Amino acid sequence: MSELLNFNYPPEPATDRVTLFADVILPLPLPKLYTYRIPFEMNDEVMVGVRVIVQFGGKRVLSCIVADIHENAPADYQAKYILDVLDDKPIVTAPQLKLFKWIADYYMCTLGEVINAALPAALKLSSESRIQLHPHYNPEEDELILAAQEEKIIFALQNNQALTFTEVSTLLQGKPYHKYIKSLIQKEAIIIFEQVSEKFSPKVVKKVRLTEHFVQEEGMLEELFNQLTPQPKQLDVLLNYLQLVPVHQDIHLNYKGIEKGALVNNPHLSASSINTLIKKGVLEQFDQVVSRFPMDKEPQQLPMALSEHQLQAKDEILGLFKEKDTVLLHGVTGSGKTEVYIDLIKHALEGGGQVLYLLPEIALTAQIVTRLMKVFGDKLGVYHSKFSDNERAEVWQGILAGRFQVVVGVRSSVFLPFHDLSLVIIDEEHEASYKQYDPAPRYNARETALVMANLQGTKTLLGSATPSIESYYNCKTGRWGLVSMTKRFGQAQLPEIELINVRDEQHRKNMHSHFSGKLLGAIEARLQRNEQVILFQNRRGYAPFISCDECSWIPKCKFCAVSLSYHKYNNELRCHYCGYHERMPHDCPACGATSLKSMGFGTEKVEDELKLMLPNAEVQRMDLDTTKKKNSYQQIISDFESGRTNVLVGTQMVTKGLDFENVSLVGILNADTIINFPDYRAHERAYQLFVQVSGRAGRKSKPGAVLIQTRDPKQPIFTKVSNNDYQSLYDHEIEERLRFGYPPFTRMIRLTVKHNDEPTAENAAIVLAKDLTDRLGKPQVLGPEVPYIFKIRNLFLQEIHIKLPRETTNLKAAKHQVAQAVFNLRLLPDFKSVRVVVDVDPM
DNA sequence: AGCACGCCGACT
């Protein structure tokens, strides 16, 4: 159109070009956006959502996201120019930017922090300082007086174009190098420059094919044969190539060629004869960018018939979606919720669009991915923390390009660039791990996903066997729809739960260390029947602390107000809060006695003792310490699945998503620490935990048993777990929440004041609490109080809780008041260095 | 978050 109109006119004069400015989101915790000027020649390239490179400060060069484009020149400062544009189309979509703004607002953090958490590291880029020889300096001729270390650096620079500081450090074997660099700059021997590097590198395979010359004309191949006959090795390569790529049948096959590796896989073909052929111009080598996620997986449309109950649930959900945006699927463990999800995803995809399937980290296992892969093939994207940066970036780009229609992922997948969502599924919606605790953004992926669905006009299905009180309340009030599945799939029955009174067993001398005779007997019985056992202990390490028998000395962390846990496998005392560790002392540093005893017990001790008591059992432990390595988690699972191990001992990790046919017994070693946690959610969490672990017992036809060791079997929670009576848990909890003003009747904000000086932390917290009380009213502000663990990483902590009544509070205004109070606090000279962490909806 | 500027201790 414009071309036609312009046809008769001279080109527009340069002075008429508009001067545009871009507000960018820097990946830093800065409270506002920064405005840069767009160079004229980039006017068309700069768009909202693309990455641009800018200089920030005197030295740093950063990539950031364009959030807005306008013509308003900043009045009080000179805007710097955008240096470069990295993308030809937005990598952050408009709905995403909206969502990011919501996250920053709601969770009281900066947009930069959100962007930082959202973008896979491979899509961020930063500058790195490098040094190179000064253009006017010639080491051969100019004679400078250089220190030995400086000589070394100059010598290295003569052989390399440039060096990073890290490389200089290695060159000087880690000795301080800054002063040499400084001195070399002064002597004008080197200069520093910044280099921006794109981190994402596509995966490339080396391929070979026949040069065009030999395929274009008839008879060329035969001639080639004759020519190569004296070199049998090269002839073999050619024959092998033609066998794998039948060019004589279809010339076009040659274009795609074959992976160089595939051609050498034949043992008597060597890379050198291939290389000779390349040199001769018979073959040519080329690179091809390939996906890290193989594309050739066709969905296998397995005939997957839903059971009657599943069908019914599905129909109910679809029915409710007609009037509600959100539905909660409350299905007992083993009721087959996953099949219902899969069916609904298929249904949603028929109408086009994308589906997000959220799972907590520990429930996103290879088991579920394989299952989904079978149904959705290469349309499925997986987003997991164990993935490399490049893999994450590829999922991101794949969603933008429309390659992935279904994404199964963890918490951070709510940041992915969906632009056309048609369904969101949040499985295990009660899971606390959907909430990010540190660092900011302290967001809850469940709430965020709900907002995202809302922004994109999409339905959301939440699922759980043990819904959070808040979610169930939403159903009760009619805001959400509720669908229940009360039957286990197939003939599977809910397990029988039995309580073991540890106090009684102790009196009867029936305890063998931390195992009751009953539990040991039950384990042995399963082993004899060749069945498997899962044991749950909610504490890793060998013992939570050790103590001297003579003087009662207990080793504490130097930096945190906690005792050090004993880890036997590396004979270490370790702090679970800051990671500090030291060797286990041989004798008591306080009194010299050699009677250090471990107190309490963790998974490591359970594993250790069980191996002693049941020498025939193959025991494996699964906790943070045994699953740190990349594939160790998978290894443990597959060992258990194949029956190589009989008993699996673990923390939270064993409670989720694992379906093992052969597990007929689940043991909970110490139920009391879970129930008696000082927190308003303790009972809810205990119930969820017990029901989830119990759900691991007895799938398919074998009835399972659950043995719970406790000192307080009268706890009403056990009856509720035994009877699978969620309703009564809910009724009890919701009443307490109402009475004491907890969520869902209030919204909570937790402020943590931190300072390395204890009185400063305390005084700051008092001042802050006072200001908050003035702003929000007395009953809304609780504290300050010293948390149970009052010092972490050498910072003293104080906590203030704010409870905002849900019905009557203007949330936005209240949060503004909170932000003001925090801001004002840090204006006071005494509290300049006080840190305040704001956590909205803490868990 | 970096990085620069600025004001007080232990060292060539």
Next chain:
DNA sequence: GTCGGCGTGCTC
């Protein structure tokens, strides 16, 4: 006398 510690403030 200086090098260097980290406390404070700024970055379009």
